[in-house]
Amino acid sequence: QVQLVESGGGLVQVGDSLRLSCTASRRTFSMGWFRQAPGKERESVAAITWNAGTTSYLDSVKGRFTISRDIAKNTVYLQMNSLKPEDTALYYCAGRLVPGGNFYWGQGTQVTVSS
Numbered sequence: 001q002v003q004l005v006e007s008g009g010g011l012v013q014v015g016d017s018l019r020l021s022c023t024a025s026r027r028t029f030s031m032g033w034f035r036q037a038p039g040k041e042r043e044s045v046a047a048i049t050w051n052a053g054t055t056s057y058l059d060s061v062k063g064r065f066t067i068s069r070d071i072a073k074n075t076v077y078l079q080m081n082s083l084k085p086e087d088t089a090l091y092y093c094a095g096r097l098v099p100g101g102n103f104y105w106g107q108g109t110q111v112t113v114s115s
Contacts, residue, residue: 032056
């Protein structure tokens with residue numbers, strides 16, 4: 001079992017930056033961020049493997065968002081720059097213990113980008 005706690009969401013203007021944090025109760029194989037906007041399907045935003053630090057990103061956030069990890073703290077971060085209204089969503093942290101394993105989810109943190 002893994003418990004995940006997110007923080008860092010907020011209300012910002014177009015072009016602003018936010019950094020989301022997610023702390024896990026234990027080390028995982030990988031962690032990442034998903035988001036869901038009203039009326040839209042949930043989508044994967046970014047992910048990182050714990051050991052190698054291999055990253056992947058949603059095409060629409062490449063060059064703007066950066067995912068990173070702090071091994072000692074069991075924490076992952078999502079640095080979000082040049083935010084757009086389209087980034088407005090509830091962001092969820094997720095982790096899995098093995099490749100292809102079930103996800104464990106955080107409670108979500110709201111990101112709102114006003115125009």
